[in-house]
Amino acid sequence: MASAASDIGRMARKLASIASLTDAERQAIEALPLTVRIFEPGEDIVRDRDRPSHCCLLLSGWGFRYKVLPDGKRQILSFHIPGDVPDLQSLHLQVMDHSLGVTTTSSVGLIPHEALREMTRRFPGVAAIMWRDTLIDAAIFREWMTGIGRRTAHGRIAHMLCELYLRLHAVGLAEGFRCDLPITQIDIGDALGLSNVHVNRVLQDLRGRGLIMLRGRSLAIEDWSALTKVAEFDPTYLHLVRPRVN
Structure with a gap:
């Protein structure tokens, strides 16, 4: 499975928008293996209760996290743009507690969990930036909750x-x-x-x-x-x- 640096470079660009990357860290990210898949509007990348073995890098198009209640009502939890890895938490949480879909025809790079784990072991600075990314996700959730409530x-x-x-x-x-x-x-x-x-x-x-x-x-x-x-x-x-x- 060959690396596509021009595609996965979107991940490096996203992480560089929230923290500084060294040249070695950027190269390590761009060397990650990925398999590219195309998803159509309304299609799920990963579903609630799935046990994924990879993380999803949005290369083009828009994605969104969501939950569906028993009566069919949908709550969108966040929107995602190219460069985002919206299911990064699946590295540590084995079972998905929400679904991830797309709003438009989207290109998604599937990165094996083990490849991400190996990179973060070799480059703890990247692990820290990925942790920062998940913390910012949490900050966005808090802001959305404040908005919906007040x-x-x-x-x-x-x-x-x-x-x-x-x-x-x-x-x-x-x-x-x-x-x-x-x-x-x-x-x-x-x-x-x-x-x-x-x-x-x-x-x-x-x-x-x-x-x-x-x-x-x-x-x-x-x-x-x-x-x-x-x-x-x-x-x-x-x-x-x-x-x-x-």
């Missing part, structure tokens, strides 16, 4: 848009306050505890106030300062190395 619908949606833009910007996938946004209003509602009708009204209002523009599957933030005020957005919880935006 923010207005306008605040929740504005906050999510600010977060996604900054995360994309940090790995070179957004610029000029414009980025891809391949998620539906239903996805947004399932993530933020809002009805589709409520999401639509809030997005219409944000557009009407000149804060954002949505066209197809793309987002343009027309007034970053005003949007962050609506969101009460403080990017500290993302712990980015360079959180500045443009």
Whole structure:
């Protein structure tokens, strides 16, 4: 199984957005073996109760963690962009307690657990950065929980848009306050505890106030300062190395 450095380099770029990597550490990441698979919209990469033997690196497209209740209601727990390894915890937790799906046709690199374990044994600095990545995941969960529990619908949606833009910007996938946004209003509602009708009204209002523009599957933030005020957005919880935006 050959390594694809150009593909797995996305993982190095993501980790470099939250901590400094040495040349040797970057090379170790880029030498990891991976098998690339294509997943279609609505398809699961890994399911609740699975016992995976690999971690999933998102190479292109968007993914999301989610849970489904017995009555069929879905709660989206997080959105994921290229460079993310959203099931990194499966290195240490044998059974998945949620599912991981994709919102658009996505390319995913499957990295064997044993290869990751061997790399972290040889390069403890990378292990520390991967631990930092899981801690930032937890910080994002806390921020989402605060939003669902205490923010207005306008605040929740504005906050999510600010977060996604900054995360994309940090790995070179957004610029000029414009980025891809391949998620539906239903996805947004399932993530933020809002009805589709409520999401639509809030997005219409944000557009009407000149804060954002949505066209197809793309987002343009027309007034970053005003949007962050609506969101009460403080990017500290993302712990980015360079959180500045443009």
